Amino acid sequence: MDEQSYKARRTTYMQRMKKRSVALFFSATQKTRSNDTEFPYRQDSDFYYLTGFKEDNSVLLLVKEKKSTKEILFVQKKDPTLELWTGKRLGKKEAQKRFLVDKIFLTQRLHVTLKKLFRDKKRVYLDLSCEEKNCLHVAFSFAMNELISQKLERLDVRDISRKMRAIKTPQEIALIKKALSITKEAHHKVMAMQKSGKMEYELQAEFEYLFKKNGAYSDAYTTIIAGGNNGNTLHYIQNDQMLQDGQLILIDAGCEYAMYASDITRTIPVNGVFSDTQKEVYELVLQAEMKVIEAMKEGVLRSDLQRMAREILCQGMVRLGILEGDVTTLLNEEKDKKYFPHGIGHWMGLDVHDPCPYKDKKGKELPLKSGMVMTIEPGLYLPLDDASVPQKYRGIAVRIEDNILVTKEGYENLSYAIAKSVEAIEALYSYT
Ligand code: GLY
Ligand code: MN
Ligand code: MN
Numbered sequence: 001m002d003e004q005s006y007k008a009r010r011t012t013y014m015q016r017m018k019k020r021s022v023a024l025f026f027s028a029t030q031k032t033r034s035n036d037t038e039f040p041y042r043q044d045s046d047f048y049y050l051t052g053f054k055e056d057n058s059v060l061l062l063v064k065e066k067k068s069t070k071e072i073l074f075v076q077k078k079d080p081t082l083e084l085w086t087g088k089r090l091g092k093k094e095a096q097k098r099f100l101v102d103k104i105f106l107t108q109r110l111h112v113t114l115k116k117l118f119r120d121k122k123r124v125y126l127d128l129s130c131e132e133k134n135c136l137h138v139a140f141s142f143a144m145n146e147l148i149s150q151k152l153e154r155l156d157v158r159d160i161s162r163k164m165r166a167i168k169t170p171q172e173i174a175l176i177k178k179a180l181s182i183t184k185e186a187h188h189k190v191m192a193m194q195k196s197g198k199m200e201y202e203l204q205a206e207f208e209y210l211f212k213k214n215g216a217y218s219d220a221y222t223t224i225i226a227g228g229n230n231g232n233t234l235h236y237i238q239n240d241q242m243l244q245d246g247q248l249i250l251i252d253a254g255c256e257y258a259m260y261a262s263d264i265t266r267t268i269p270v271n272g273v274f275s276d277t278q279k280e281v282y283e284l285v286l287q288a289e290m291k292v293i294e295a296m297k298e299g300v301l302r303s304d305l306q307r308m309a310r311e312i313l314c315q316g317m318v319r320l321g322i323l324e325g326d327v328t329t330l331l332n333e334e335k336d337k338k339y340f341p342h343g344i345g346h347w348m349g350l351d352v353h354d355p356c357p358y359k360d361k362k363g364k365e366l367p368l369k370s371g372m373v374m375t376i377e378p379g380l381y382l383p384l385d386d387a388s389v390p391q392k393y394r395g396i397a398v399r400i401e402d403n404i405l406v407t408k409e410g411y412e413n414l415s416y417a418i419a420k421s422v423e424a425i426e427a428l429y430s431y432t
Helices: 003-016 045-051 080-086 091-098 107-118 137-150 158-166 170-192 200-213 228-232 276-294 302-320 327-332 422-428
Strands: 021-026 032-034 059-064 069-075 103-106 123-126 153-156 224-227 248-252 255-257 265-269 373-376 379-382 396-399 402-406 411-413
Touching: 003 045, 003 059, 003 069, 003 158, 021 045, 021 107, 045 059, 045 158, 059 107, 069 091, 069 107, 091 103, 103 107, 153 158, 170 200, 170 255, 170 265, 170 402, 170 422, 200 224, 200 248, 224 228, 228 248, 228 379, 228 396, 248 396, 265 276, 265 396, 265 422, 276 302, 276 373, 276 379, 276 396, 276 402, 276 411, 276 422, 302 327
Parallel strands: 021 123, 069 103, 123 153
Antiparallel strands: 021 059, 059 069, 224 248, 248 265, 373 402, 379 396, 402 411
16 A cells, blocks of 8 residues: 555544544554563554554654644664664654655654643543553553643544444455455365364464465464364364364464455365265355345345344254244244354454444444445354254354455455355365
8 A cells, every 4th residue: 555545544534533632553562472582563453554554663643733733653763783683673764755744753752742742632542452552651651641630531542543444445455355365275275185184283284384375474363273073162273183084174264464354264074075964054054154145235234144144044953953943932032142152243354353343432233334344154053062952963063254345236255266165165175
């Protein structure tokens, strides 16, 4: 994305700010993994959305006066000794050339600048959860103290940016599509692999290898490779068991490309062929997934989609003898939730669970709008130790997940090319 696009986002943000206010965006902090080693650094999504800048120790201030606005970016000082260890920093001079902001300062100036800026302001937009995250704490506690002593109104800095992030631009859609093309290749490679006797982590390694090899920075979340009954643990990430002939594997894996996520689940047979029993459950989840996707268009509510998935799955569970009774009563009593306990999907973008609002300020649900990207991911989870499930279905877990763009015409399934019908999955399998 070019600098003009980031500038346009900042302009929109400032248009939505109240007068006589300052908004503070901190870069993400380094997270310790153990002792003195750190997790790979990942920029804060809101900060990145407004700057495109990936460096640590940076702060963006957006200032709205009565009649004017100002953008100030703080960057870390160049330091040859530290740069020898951790890599080049952009520095103030280069930052001045690159960013279309009014002023560039070094981060150590933040204090002084804030002090000046706060003098005639009425409100401050701040990350209200920042304290826990320990971000640039000196500046943060300073801002907090000033806020309290000057009785400035405190607003959540992320409210405006997260509303903006809900509607994706064509450039953002293109990056999600690129992420999905890399994710597709990895899923297809693993579908085609001989898997019986392999460890779950071997498949995880295949995904991670192909993500990196194809230019994706990382996975967008920890890959789930769940053989058989392990799929009944929704966020199973141990991935340390052996895959057995006759099992299904629930694979939830998606890469992050240029900061944008993909989030795909496929459930496939270890030996390449679905048994009749597995097919019964699989086809039911697939039917629910496809029907819900087909219903997506502007104006529809996420709760409508949830209800639709629940109805289809509940009817199917009664037909298969997993639930007994009248479908409407079962739904009213939420009996289906035992086997479909999670949401139908979530926003996706810079974050795999994009933290864009689902409701307006009054708590009213927001309808789908063109430009939104949502996952659709119904599932059925039938634990091995659940005596109320017919014996033949116990230990089966199926989830199918695609990434959908809402359009003016309806929807576009961005992950349509990733095999998901029984026939398409079985056709990909070969002994290699
Ligand atoms: N991969 C996490 C999720 O599906 O929400
Ligand atoms: Mn997922
Ligand atoms: Mn998901």
